[in-house]
Amino acid sequence: MVETSYYLVLAAIIFTVGATGVLLRRNALIIFMCIEMMLNSVNLTLIALARQWGNLEGQIFVFMIMAVAAAEVAVGLAILIANVRHRQSINIDEINLLKW
Amino acid sequence: MDTALLFDNAVVLLPELVLAVGVMVLMMVDIGRRGQNGSQLLAGLSVAILLLGIGASVMIWGRAPVEYLDGAISDGFALSVRLVILIAGVLGVLLSRNWFPAIERQGGAFYSLHLLAVIGMMLMGTATNLIVLFIALEIFSLALYILSGFYRENARSIEAAMKYFLLGAFASTFFVYGCALLYGAGGSSKFTQIHETLATGGGNPSLVLPGIALLLVGFGFKVSLVPFHMWTPDVYQGAPTPVTAFMSVGTKAAAFAGFFRLMMTALPSFHDQWAMPLAILAVLTMTVGNLTALRQSSVKRMLAYSGIAHAGNILIALVAGTAAASSAAAFYLFAYAFMNIGAFTVTIALERQYGNENDVEQSRLAGAAERFPVLAAAMAIFMLSLSGIPPLAGFFGKFLVFKAAVEAGWAWLVVIGVLNSAVSAYYYLRIVVAMYFQQPEQAGDEKEQPFVPASRSSVFVVVVSVLAVVVIGLQPGLWADLLRGLGQ
Numbered sequence: 001m002v003e004t005s006y007y008l009v010l011a012a013i014i015f016t017v018g019a020t021g022v023l024l025r026r027n028a029l030i031i032f033m034c035i036e037m038m039l040n041s042v043n044l045t046l047i048a049l050a051r052q053w054g055n056l057e058g059q060i061f062v063f064m065i066m067a068v069a070a071a072e073v074a075v076g077l078a079i080l081i082a083n084v085r086h087r088q089s090i091n092i093d094e095i096n097l098l099k100w
Numbered sequence: 101m102d103t104a105l106l107f108d109n110a111v112v113l114l115p116e117l118v119l120a121v122g123v124m125v126l127m128m129v130d131i132g133r134r135g136q137n138g139s140q141l142l143a144g145l146s147v148a149i150l151l152l153g154i155g156a157s158v159m160i161w162g163r164a165p166v167e168y169l170d171g172a173i174s175d176g177f178a179l180s181v182r183l184v185i186l187i188a189g190v191l192g193v194l195l196s197r198n199w200f201p202a203i204e205r206q207g208g209a210f211y212s213l214h215l216l217a218v219i220g221m222m223l224m225g226t227a228t229n230l231i232v233l234f235i236a237l238e239i240f241s242l243a244l245y246i247l248s249g250f251y252r253e254n255a256r257s258i259e260a261a262m263k264y265f266l267l268g269a270f271a272s273t274f275f276v277y278g279c280a281l282l283y284g285a286g287g288s289s290k291f292t293q294i295h296e297t298l299a300t301g302g303g304n305p306s307l308v309l310p311g312i313a314l315l316l317v318g319f320g321f322k323v324s325l326v327p328f329h330m331w332t333p334d335v336y337q338g339a340p341t342p343v344t345a346f347m348s349v350g351t352k353a354a355a356f357a358g359f360f361r362l363m364m365t366a367l368p369s370f371h372d373q374w375a376m377p378l379a380i381l382a383v384l385t386m387t388v389g390n391l392t393a394l395r396q397s398s399v400k401r402m403l404a405y406s407g408i409a410h411a412g413n414i415l416i417a418l419v420a421g422t423a424a425a426s427s428a429a430a431f432y433l434f435a436y437a438f439m440n441i442g443a444f445t446v447t448i449a450l451e452r453q454y455g456n457e458n459d460v461e462q463s464r465l466a467g468a469a470e471r472f473p474v475l476a477a478a479m480a481i482f483m484l485s486l487s488g489i490p491p492l493a494g495f496f497g498k499f500l501v502f503k504a505a506v507e508a509g510w511a512w513l514v515v516i517g518v519l520n521s522a523v524s525a526y527y528y529l530r531i532v533v534a535m536y537f538q539q540p541e542q543a544g545d546e547k548e549q550p551f552v553p554a555s556r557s558s559v560f561v562v563v564v565s566v567l568a569v570v571v572i573g574l575q576p577g578l579w580a581d582l583l584r585g586l587g588q
Contacts, residue, residue, distance in 0.1 A: 008284075015277060022270050031266060038273040042280050049284035057289045058280075061231050065276060068238045072269055075242050079249055079261045086255045092266070097259050097338075 007048030014041035028080055028090040032073065039069050105169065112168040112226065115156040115182055116219050122149030123215045130208020139207030143197040146211040150190045150218065157182050170290050172226040176584020180430040181225035181357040183583075184437050185350050189218040191441045191564070192346025194557040195448060199342050200251050210250060214346070217243035221350045225357035228365065230279040230289040233358050237275065237322070240354060241268050244347055248339035254458060260338025267321065267331045275318020281311030282366065291366035299369050312367065312374050315359075316381075322355035323411045325381050326388040333396075336404035337459060341451065344400065345444035348407050349437045356414055356433065360426050363418065364586055371421050379419045379513050385412030386520040393527050399447050399460045402527060403440070406486060409524055410436060416517055417501045420508035427585030428504045432497035434583055435485070435572055439494055442565030443482040446475050449554040449562070465531060466538035471551075476535045478562050485569045487528035488521050493572035500580065 014037060021034030043062045050058025084090060110117070126145055133141070157179055165175035172178075193214060196203060203210050220239030227233040245268060249261025279289075285307040286294025297303040320328040336344045363374065389409030396402040410432075417429035450460045453472065469476035485492035498521065502514045554562075572579050 015273075018273070019270075022266075028262070028266065032269075035269045035273060038270075039276070042273065042277045045277065045280045046283065049280065052284070053287040055287065057231070058283055061234075061280070061283065061289060064231055064235060068235070071238070071242055072272075075245055076265050076269065079245060079258070079265050082249060082252055082258050083262045086258055092262075095259050095262055097256050 004048050004052040008045060011041040011045040011048070014038075014044070026091050026093050028083075028092055031092070032076055032080075036069060036073070039065055109166045109168045111160055111163075112166055112172050112174040114160055115153045115186070116222055116226075118156045119149060119153050119215050119219045119222075122146075122152065123212050123219070125149075126212050126215065127208055130212070133208075139204050140197070142207040142211050143193060146193045146215060147190055149215060150186055150193065153218075153222075154183065154186045154190075157186065167228060171229040171232040172223070173228045174226065175586065177357065177361070177426055177430060177586045178226040180427075180583040181353050181433070182222045184353045184430070184433045185218055185221045185225070188346055188349040188353070188437050188441060189214065191437075191445075191561050192342055192350075194561050195342035195345055195441075195445060196340070197557050198555045199448070200340055202250055202252060206250075210247070213243045213247055216240075217247065217346075217350065221354035224354040225361070227358060228291050228361065230283055230291075233362065234276055234279055236354075237318075237358070238272065240351070241272065241322075244343075244351065247343045248335055248347070250343065251340045251458065254338075256338040256458065257340060260335045263331055264335045264339075271318050271321030271328065274314045274321075278311045278314030278316075278318060281307045281314065285311060286366070291362060294366045295368065298367075308367065308370055309373060312370070315362070316377070319355055319359045320381065323352050323359075323414075324408050325411055325415065326385040326408065329385070329389070329408050332408055333401045333404040336407070337398060337400045341400065341444055341448045341458060344404075345441045345448075348403070348444070349433070349440055352407070352411060352414070353433045353437070356411075356418070356429060360418055360429065361586060364421060364426065368421070375419050375421060378415060379510065382412045382415040382419060382513065383516050385409070385415060386517060387412075390520050390523045390527075393524070396527075397462055399450075399462055399465075399531070400444075402462065402531075403443055403447070406524065406528070407440065409520065410440075410486075412520070413498060413501060413517060416505050416510070416513055419513060420505040420510055422504060422508050423585045425501070425504035425508065425585070427580070427583060428497075428500035430583040430585060431500050431576075431580050434579065435493035435497040435569070438565045438568040438572070439482045439485040439492075442478065442562060442569065443486065445558050445561045445565065446479040446482065448558055449475050452552045452554065455552075462531065462534060464540075465534040467540040468535040475554075475562075478566050479535065480532045481566055481569060483528040483532050485573070487525040489525070491573045493569045493576075496573060496576040496580075500576075 018034045018038035022031050025031055046058040046062050167173045217240045220236050223236035227236055245265040248264050249258050251257035283289050285304050286297045287303055288294055324332040386409050389405050393402050393405035414429050414432055417425040447460055454464055485494035488495045488498045505514050
């Protein structure tokens with residue numbers, strides 16, 4: 001059996017890659033995808049820990065995260081479309097009306 | 101599982117259930133209405149549903165705390181936070197009525213989302229389980245992303261929604277990663293179970309600190325702690341002002357309630373490790389919030405930075421980490437609900453006067469007291485209360501929080517808090533001075549504009565808020581007894 005810590009380290013790496021993507025990429029759609037990747041790395045963490053503890057709560061949590069991720073995409077894409085109608089672009093560098 | 105278990109103690113969630121049924125009724129009524137009519141009816145219905153929710157909370161007020169299915173609890177703290185959120189919800193609906201054109205077309209969607217946000221926020225205060233906590237956080241966050249972009253004709257509103265969504269979803273992933281690690285540390289998603297496992301030397305204690313750090317990022321974003329606050333002024337300024345008013349109070353109350361319960365029931369044995377980082381965040385949040393508020397020209401942005409500073413004050417209560425501190429935080433949030441929503445309501449009324457779309461510049465407030473004596477007087481009361489001048493509500497909120505912190509041995513933190521209050525008085529009083537003692541620059545054309553009467557519901561909100569701020573200030577003991585802390 002593969003040790004739990006391997007899964008945790010892999011998940012941490014995927015999470016970091018996703019977070020780096022969110023910070024560095026400028027295309028809003030790619031940023032969405034990076035956020036999805038981060039959520040999936042959390043799912044991997046939960047599954048690995050659920051196996052280690054031998055209970056189902058972690059697995060149930062994963063289903064909840066999947067449902068939330070789906071809802072988040074629906075809301076996010078709607079907001080993105082509304083934004084594109086105003087400025088014909090999904091580059092987040094051009095979202096700059098509000099500033100201090 | 102026995103199905104009878106589903107109904108045992110379900111009364112814990114009575115207010116949430118009332119609102120959930122109400123949301124469905126609201127959507128049905130919306131389907132039934134014809135064309136442009138009936139958005140007033142929807143507003144009335146939403147207020148009625150929220151009042152029923154308040155009634156349901158009052159009904160279960162005195163009972164001994166019981167837990168529902170290992171996921172939610174109805175102790176005094178949960179009920180106090182619920183009350184704050186429901187009041188913010190009622191006032192928010194009243195303000196939204198008539199405010200923007202989109203509401204005439206899509207009132208059903210707007211009010212349903214408003215109520216869903218209230219449900220999520222209330223659940224946050226009752227959650228005793230990581231899964232429930234996460235779901236509650238997402239329910240209200242998703243609703244608020246949409247609400248802040250509801251003024252679709254306005255590019256700033258859409259932009260605010262976009263920023264709020266991208267950063268909010270990003271912060272949520274940190275939050276849920278923290279939850280996953282805590283689950284790994286304690287082997288359960290139940291707060292009390294996590295505490296038991298870790299306190300008896302079991303579990304994986306090495307996962308606790310990374311878990312807390314990640315949770316802190318998620319919570320810090322929701323309550324806008326420095327350095328996770330960059331979204332706050334943009335979203336507060338861009339979102340429709342009634343939504344900003346509701347959101348500024350609701351998210352703070354909900355996220356603080358959830359954070360309090362998590363830290364104090366799941367991780368009290370790690371208080372030594374998490375108190376100091378939180379204290380540093382509190383100092384940063386108060387200082388940066390107040391200093392940046394000093395140089396804002398927009399009233400809404402100034403209020404956003406003032407909200408950040410207030411989040412720092414409430415965080416002091418969490419650093420203290422006692423039951424008395426949690427009831428002080430509940431009192432603070434209760435007082436903050438009225439004074440902050442009141443300030444935003446006056447801002448809405450002034451927006452109408454100056455014909456400005458969704459914001460007021462502070463420079464335009466010069467001489468406002470002459471033109472709108474009542475509005476100016478109300479604004480002055482809210483500003484004095486926000487800056488914490490006795491005997492108004494805001495003073496006693498700060499007083500109770502600082503007192504609890506001193507008793508828990510955090511005197512140095514309180515000193516910094518008091519110094520920050522002194523700084524904050526400068527920008528709150530600047531508005532009062534501008535309204536009462538300055539003359540408008542182009543007096544001619546300002547005076548020619550006709551007076552636009554404020555809508556009846558916003559007049560009502562201002563009156564209620566002024567009364568509440570004064571009454572809470574004059575009778576603080578009464579309310580401090582009513583609003584309970586954790587485990588009370």
